[in-house]
Amino acid sequence: ELLEKMINYGITIKRFDKDEWIYELADGIIGDNYPQPDRMLKHVESVVHDYLIQELCYNEPLERKFDLFAVEGATAGMCYIFDSLIANNILSKKDKIAIMAPIFTPYLEIPHLPRYDFEVVELVADETTGQYSYEELKKLSDPDIKALFVVNPSNPPSIAMKPVIVDGLKKIVEEDNPDLMIISDDVYGTFVENFHSLMADLPYNTIGVYSFSKYFGATGCRLGTIALYEDNVFDKLLSQQDDDKKERARRRYAALSIKPEKIPFIDRIVADSRQVALNHTSGLSTPQQVQMSFFALFALADKKNRYKDLTNLICHRRKKLLFDGLGLKLNEDPFDASYYAQFDLLKWAQNNYGEEFASYLKDNYKPVDILLKLAEKSSIVLLGGSGFHGPEWSVRISLANLNDESYSQIGEVIHSILEDYFVKWKKRGVGNQDGQ
Numbered sequence: 473e474l475l476e477k478m479i480n481y482g483i484t485i486k487r488f489d490k491d492e493w494i495y496e497l498a499d500g501i502i503g504d505n506y507p508q509p510d511r512m513l514k515h516v517e518s519v520v521h522d523y524l525i526q527e528l529c530y531n532e533p534l535e536r537k538f539d540l541f542a543v544e545g546a547t548a549g550m551c552y553i554f555d556s557l558i559a560n561n562i563l564s565k566k567d568k569i570a571i572m573a574p575i576f577t578p579y580l581e582i583p584h585l586p587r588y589d590f591e592v593v594e595l596v597a598d599e600t601t602g603q604y605s606y607e608e609l610k611k612l613s614d615p616d617i618k619a620l621f622v623v624n625p626s627n628p629p630s631i632a633m634k635p636v637i638v639d640g641l642k643k644i645v646e647e648d649n650p651d652l653m654i655i656s657d658d659v660y661g662t663f664v665e666n667f668h669s670l671m672a673d674l675p676y677n678t679i680g681v682y683s684f685s686k687y688f689g690a691t692g693c694r695l696g697t698i699a700l701y702e703d704n705v706f707d708k709l710l711s712q713q714d715d716d717k718k719e720r721a722r723r724r725y726a727a728l729s730i731k732p733e734k735i736p737f738i739d740r741i742v743a744d745s746r747q748v749a750l751n752h753t754s755g756l757s758t759p760q761q762v763q764m765s766f767f768a769l770f771a772l773a774d775k776k777n778r779y780k781d782l783t784n785l786i787c788h789r790r791k792k793l794l795f796d797g798l799g800l801k802l803n804e805d806p807f808d809a810s811y812y813a814q815f816d817l818l819k820w821a822q823n824n825y826g827e828e829f830a831s832y833l834k835d836n837y838k839p840v841d842i843l844l845k846l847a848e849k850s851s852i853v854l855l856g857g858s859g860f861h862g863p864e865w866s867v868r869i870s871l872a873n874l875n876d877e878s879y880s881q882i883g884e885v886i887h888s889i890l891e892d893y894f895v896k897w898k899k900r901g902v903g904n905q906d907g908q
Contacts, residue, residue: 486519547578574860620652624656641673650705659681695767697764790871840856846885
């Protein structure tokens with residue numbers, strides 16, 4: 473029944489030629505040819521485009537469409553984009569870029585690799601709300617900042633930017649830094665109701681990265697996309713390069729076109745992903761592309777959003793169980809994806825046992841001490857938030873990987889460990905021992 477719905481979507485909604493549509497799927501799943509077109513199979517791209525419009529709101533009334541490149545997950549997309557920005561001299565060593573923190577650790581590490589060696593400016597989110605003040609956004613007014621990297625919803629706070637924050641960002645880009653390149657990783661977008669990607673609000677400036685891995689629990693399948701609006705700042709910057717840079721591009725892509733300098737940035741990413749010389753082998757494997765189309769078609773056929781509602785309910789329920797185990801009140805936030813939970817151990821200790829105990833904890837221990845104790849006592853392994861440039865004493869918990877009861881246990885064990893530290897402190901006779 474589901475397969476019939478998928479096939480019929482292509483025939484009745486997309487008006488595909490039925491023989492071409494079925495042949496692409498059948499030939500693709502066999503995997504007997506290199507992907508053709510190399511960027512993405514024709515019909516697969518069209519249905520995945522519909523999926524991105526539906527789920528990430530790439531659906532503003534725009535005059536043009538988005539070109540998609542099927543890649544081996546968002547991580548591959550990230551690597552390809554970094555590489556092509558350098559290979560095409562859009563970014564150079566020592567250039568200034570901005571990163572919205574906290575953020576997925578590789579975005580913090582890659583810019584400092586010798587190949588890139590960027591100067592990095594961080595826009596830091598509020599520790600409580602996970603949102604960005606206008607003062608932080610104003611850092612982007614500096615025209616020397618050439619690119620902005622953002623994960624939205626964030627990782628690990630797991631919070632999507634509010635519309636008012638996006639409006640502030642749009643204002644700054646349009647008025648102060650119109651050539652700013654934005655790389656937006658939207659992998660957690662489906663976990664926020666009515667999520668709106670920066671691809672919709674700033675399509676000219678933004679290149680979007682998405683992975684099917686989180687929403688469909690298919691990390692091992694390596695299914696992702698790079699999306700770029702047909703009219704974009706990346707192509708504009710290429711067209712404005714000096715003769716020396718254009719000549720380098722002509723030499724780099726000479727085997728691909730009689731006018732290599734005219735190759736759009738999205739197609740340069742495709743070629744660069746195979747060191748240009750192997751461009752004819754570019755592209756995500758065709759069985760993976762068919763799997764991607766099936767995920768997209770499944771979501772497109774689910775008109776009542778049963779799957780989305782269920783997955784989001786599971787994540788929010790687990791966060792509630794975690795917070796109950798910690799003895800914390802969970803405040804509802806419509807921008808909370810609840811794919812991860814992040815909370816501050818030091819603030820928790822202060823709220824439960826008082827300021828003096830929190831100071832003792834901070835002065836005598838490191839967050840890793842508590843995380844190691846947690847692993848020893850319960851075999852639970854959590855990550856510290858500081859590695860994501862979050863608060864030093866914050867911890868990050870994935871809400872997508874364990875059974876519900878595990879999150880109650882995590883909260884209870886953390887509570888128990890901090891209680892042990894409190895008892896130890898009391899026995900030392902330090903400070904105010906009344907607790908709270």
